[in-house]
Amino acid sequence: MPLEAPNLDDRRYDDIVAEFLRLKPRFLPEWTDCNDSDPGVALAKLFAWMTDLTLYRMNRVPDRVYIKMLQMVGIERIQASPAGAVVRFTPSRDDVAEIVVPAGTQVAAGGDEDGPIVFETTEAAPVLGAPLSAIQVWDGFSHSQATTAAEAEGQTFHPFGPRARDGAALMLGFAGPAPATNGPIHLYVRTAETDGPPPRESRTDPAKVYDLPPPAALVWEYFDATHWQPLTLLRDETTAFTRDGLIVLRGPGTGAKLTARGDVAEPLYWLRCRVETASWEKAPDLDAILVNCVEARQHTTLRGEILGRSLGVPNQTFTLSRRPVLMRKTPETTVTPDGRVVTIRSVALEVDEGAGFTPWQEVEDFHASGPEDRHFTINHATGLVAFGSGEKGLIPPVFAPASGVGNIMARDYQSGGGRRGNLPGGAISTIQSHLPGVQGVINPFPATGGADEESVDAAKARAASEIAANGRAVTAIDFETLALQAGVRRAKALALTHPRYPGVEIPGSVTVIVVPDGDAPNPTPSAYTLAKVATHLDGLRLISTELHIVAPTYNEVAIEADIVTGRTANPETVREDLEARLNAFLHPLTGGADGLGWPFGGNIYYSDIYRLVIETRDILRLSDGQLAIRVNGELAPFCRDIEICPGELVFAGRHSLTLFPEGRG
Template sequence: MPLFPPVTDTLRWGDLVEQGRSQLPLVAPGWTDQNTSDPGIALLELLAWLVEVDSYRSSAISDRERRLLLSLTGFAPAGPRSARALVRLTSSRTRVPAGLVATGVRSDGTVPLTLRDDVVVRGLSVEAVAHATGAAAEDDYRTGCHDLSREHGAGRPVQPFGDDPTIGTCLLVGLTAAGTVAAGSIDLWCVVAPGPWVPEAPGPRDVHHSVRTTWETWDGSAWVAVAEADTDDRTAAMTRSGRVRLVVPALPRTTLGDQDAGALAGRALAWLRCRIVSGRHDAPPSLAALHADVGEVAAAGPFAMDVVVPPGTPVTGSPLPAGPLDVATLALVCARDGTVEEVRFADPDDWPGLPAVDVVAFRAPTAALPGRLVVGAAVLGVALGVPDEVLRLPQPWCDAPPRLWAVPPGGVPVPVNVVADLAVAGAQDNAAVLEADGVTVRFGDGRCGATLPPGSTVLVSGTWTTTTGIGEVRPPLDVRLAEDARTVALLSTDAAGTRMDLVGSLLPGAPGEDVAATAARVDAALWVHDRLTGLADKHRVSSLDDLALEVVRRAGVPERAVTALDFERRVLATPGTSLWRTRALPDVDPRLPGLVADGCLTVAVVPWLPVDRPEPTRELLARVRADLASVRTLGTRVFVVGPSYVRVGVTATVVVLPGGGVEAVLDAARDAVDRFLHPVTGGPAGRGWPFGRPVRRSEVLQLLDQVPGVDRVEGLVLRRERADGTAEECGDLTICATELVLAGSITLTPASAGGR
C-alpha cells in the first residue's frame, strides 16, 4: 500500500460521460433515446460531474499537507548537506585556525570552503608506509615487515596492519622534512578505503570497541611512546576516516632497521608508528590515503556582513575574547534603508536562545567618525509586521537550519524558532518556516505563529553554499583564500604566506529532500520488515546469512527486531562493528542444545578475524548484545554468541596425471580444502560455510577431483577432530545449528596414474 493515496483525477467530465454512454448497450439495451433531453442522460451527466468533483478533491493534496502527513511518522525532509573535502595547508605559521574561508573556482561555478578544525602545518609529507609484525623490530625489519609505499604513492588502498592484525602489529609512517622535526604537534589524516570491512554505521565514539593502539616515535635507537595525553586519535584504530594529532619530541631524520637487507633500507626519514596494544579488529582495516599537514573543509561558508556604523550610533557592551575571533550575542537595529541605528553586544548567557556569533572586526563610531562592524551574521530585513511576512536569505542555507532572531527597536531581542510547518506553532510563538527553494523564510500569520513586531530587525546566522557545494568537491579546483576581514583576523600578517590546495573528496554533499524523496525514505522504513521477507523469498533463502553481504547492506535496517531476519539485519548494522556473517536461530537457547526454547532467540556472529579461526571478542559481543537489547520485543530473550567450530580432517589418496608436478598438485589440493572448509571463504557459494550444513563426502571428493592435475581420488575419509587430539571417522559429517567447520589435518598421499 502506498504512503500517499493514488491520483484519481485523471479523467475529465466529458470522458466520464462518454464512458457511461458506452456501457448503456450492455446494461440497458432497450434504452434508445440517448439525447441530452432524456432524463436518464441528465442523471448520467450529473453523476459524472459528482465523480469528477470527488476525484479532484481527493487528489488536491498540497505538498504542505503531504509534509504534515510525513511529520506524523517522525520524518521530515532532510536539508541540503554540503560536501566535505581535504585540503593541504602551506603557511608561514605553524597552526592555521578553524573558520578560515576560501573560494574554490572551476568551470561549473564557485564554492565556499571553510576549514572545520585548526590544522598544524609543519611542512611534512608522508614518504613511506609499511606494516610490521610485533617481532619485526627485533629482527631489524628484515622479516615481518611489508613496504606499502609504492601502493600508497599510486593511490591504491593499503592495509595498515596487514590482513590479520594481532597484538603488536604496527603501522610504520616515514615523514619527509628538511631536517630534524622540531618538538611540537603534528597532524596526520587517515582516509578509510570504502568496502565491506568498513562499519555500516559509525560507532558512538572515536574509540574502537575492542582495539587500543599507541603511537610511538623513533629517536634513532629506540621507539619512544607518545603519552596518552598528547595523543588525539579520531580514527577508532584506523576503522574510520579522521585526524590524528600527536605532540612529539624532536624527530631526527634517520634510517630504520637493517640497511642491507631490511625492508626499509636506505630511507632517512622521521619515523612514527601506530602499534596495537590490546584487543582485536573485526575486519582488517584498509586506508585509501594517509596525509600530513591537511585539514577537513566543508563546502559552505558562514552568513556574514560588513556594515558601516554611522557616527554617533549608540553602542552597548563589547565582544568577548574567545580565541582568534571575539564572540557575542548581537542585537542590531537598522532602518528600512539598511542604516545601522543601534548596536548592542551581550554575553551569550544574558540572552538565552540567541546564538553567539563571531565578531570578526569592530570599530566603535565616534561623534565625528563612523565605525565598522564585521560579524558572522546577516540582516534579512526590517519587518513590516504583517501576517505571512516573507523575507529572503542572502544565499541558500545548508547543513543545520539557520538561526533567526528579531530585534525590536528599544526592546529585547527574541529568538525565532525554525519549524517544519507553521501549523505546529501557536499564536504567541515566534516561528518561521524555510521554504523548499532554500532562501525564502515565511513567518507566522497571528494564528499559526506570531507576526513579527513592526520595525524589528531580523538577523540570521548559519552556513550557506552553492550548487557546486552540494555535489562532490574533487580536484582540479583552484582554491583562493578570501581577501576579507576574516582572513586578516585569523592569519594576521601571515595571510600572504598561506596557501590552501585541494587534496581530494571526503564526502559528497546532497541537495535538500523534496516530498517524494522523503516519502520514499518513510516508505522504506515503514515496510522494511516486509521487504526483508521479500528479499529472502526472492532468493529462496530462509536467512540473510545465505545472501552476499553487499546485497544485505542495500536493504533497510529495521527500527525494531521482531523476526529472525530483523535480528540478522540489525546485527550486521551494529554501529562501529564490521561483521561478515550472522545467523538468528529462533527457539534456541545455547545452554539447552537440542531442546525447543520458547521465547528465546540465539544470534551467532562471525567477524572476519582471526583469519584461521574467526571469533568475536567479548567487546564485540557486548556491543551487539546492547544494541539488540534496545530493539527486541518484550518477552524475547536474546543470546549473542560466537560460532562453535568443528575441525574436519581429510585423508585421501590423490592420483596425479602424468607430467604434473606432484608437490604443486598436492599443495593446490590442500589449499582448495582449506578454502572450502572455512567460515569466511568456504562453502559451495564461497561466502563461508553455512551454519549447521553437513560436510558431505561427495562434495569434498568433487572438489579434489576438480583440482588441475588430479586424475582421480581414492580412499577419501572425513574425520571429526576433537580438542583432546582424538578423531572420529565418518562418512557425511553432521554439525549443529550454531556450528561451523574448519579444515583440520589434511593428509593427501600421491599416487601415479600410470597403473590405471
C-alpha cells in the first residue's frame, strides 16, 4: 500500500486555545479570569493563531520529502505536455507560386489571465498562391466532384470511390493565375470519424509508420496538357490515406498546364493520386483535404538566455527563466570542434571555457559521468540546471567573457504546455509577426494533447502501483499504471479482450482503454496519443501479449425532469447549478461518487441521479415525482438502474429540465 505522508501536528487554532485553558490551572492557579476581555486570554489566542500558521507550514514539508523519496526510486512527476494543432495559412496574393512560412513561426489564440496562447510551427510551410479549387474522384468508370463534401462540415467522401479499385484516382485542381510551384506542396488529410465498434486503435508509433508497408501502392502525377507525368512524393504520414497527417509532394513547376478535366470545365493545374495496387480492407473515407497546412505545438522557444557565470565550485545550479521545459519532439545532434557528439533532448546548453561557447550533454544523472565529462542535468518542471562535482561530471571552468554577462548559456529551449492549449477549431487566428504575402491563419480542427503537470497527489497514487509493476506490464493494473506515464489521465486494461471481437475471450490479448486530459464532456484521444501509449507499452509487455490501445466507447446520458423550485429562486440560476452538477457527476474525468472519474463499466443508479437533483439548492421536489433518463437518445425504463457495458464510460448530453416556482404549474 502507498506510504501516507505524515501529518506532523494536526492541532488547529481551537485545539491550541482549548489546551491552554486546560493547562492554565495547573501552571497558573492564581489566574482565575478566563473571559475573552482578559488581556492574558487575548494574548493566548494571538499566540494560538501564530502557532496554527506555523503548524500549517510545517505540515507542508512531507510533500517535498515524499517527492524526494520518489525521485530516489526513479519516479518523477509527469511533466506538462503541449497541445498540437494543424494550422492553415491564407495567402494575401495569388500571383506568386508560393510563400514560405519559416519554421518556428508563432501564431496565437485569444489570451487568458496568463496572456496569449502561443503555438509555434514545427517546420517550414509552403503557402501556395494557387488555391485548391476543385476535387474530383475517378472511380474507374466516371468522374464525380467532391469539392463540396470536402469543404462542408459533417460530410465525407471516398477519395477513390466506395470500392477503391486499381486505377481509381483522386484529382486535385489548383486555380491560376499563379504558376504551379516547383517547391514542396503540403496536403493535410483528415480521415472521417468512425462511430461505434470497433473502436479506433493504435499499435504503432507515428515515427515508425513510414517503415510499414502501406495498404495500397499509390502514384502521384501531374497533367502537362497531354499526358500524366510522375510527381515526387517526399513524405506520406497518412499511410495511403488511412490516418490523419501530411502528404508532402514536390511541385511540378512550369510543367503543369491549365486544362479542363473530367466534370470541371474551368482550366486548372491538375495533380492526381492514382491507385496502382489496392489492398485496403475498407475504402478510405475522408473528412477533408487541405493545402497550406503545417503542424504547430503550444510552446515558446527561448534563445540565447545567459544563466550566469561559473564560480568553479562543485554542484553548481542555475535556473532557467521559463518553465516547464519541454522535451523536443525529435532530439537533435551536433558535433563539437573536438569531435564530441552531443544529443540535445530539451535544452541546448553551452559553456564558454575560453575558446567560445561549446555544447554540453544533458544526462539523467551523474552516476556514469567521469571527471572530464561535460554533462549537466535538468529538472524539466522547475527549470533547475545542475553541474557535476568534479568527480562525477566536469565543473564548468571559471571564465569571464568580454561581454561580462556570464559563461553559461541556454542556446535555445522550449517552454509551455498544459490544458490551456486544448482549443476548439478556429481559435488560433493571430500571426505574432509580420509575414509578407500571408493574410491570416486558422486552425481548422481542434488543438488536442495538452496536459498539465501531474499533481503531487496523483504522483503519490501512481507511485505504489509503479513500484509494484517494476517497469514491466504483466497484470491489468501494470498496464493501467504504465499507460499513465505516456501522458493520459485515465486508463483501463481489459484482459482476454480484443477490440474486433467483443464478448469473446482471446488468450494473450489485452485491450487498454485510454482517456486523455481535456475539457470536452467526452475526452477522446487523438491518433498520436493512441500511438504514443502503444509505443510506450509495447516495450514493457511480455512478448506473448497481444496489445491493443483504443479510445473509449461513450454512452450519452441526458436527464429529463419537471422540477419545482422555491418561490424566490431564480429558475435559470437553479438550472445552471443543476446542469453543472449533473455534468460533473457524469464526466469521465471528474464524475462518479468519488469525483475521480466515472468508473469504467460503472452502472447508472437511478437513486444517485434522483438524490443529486433533489439535493440541489432551491429545488423542492419533482412535480410528478418522476425523473427520466435517456441513454444514447433512448428512454430508459422508469426507476430502473442502467447497466453499462464493461470498459465503457458515460458523459452528459443535453438535459431537458423544466423549472417553475412553488405554487405555479
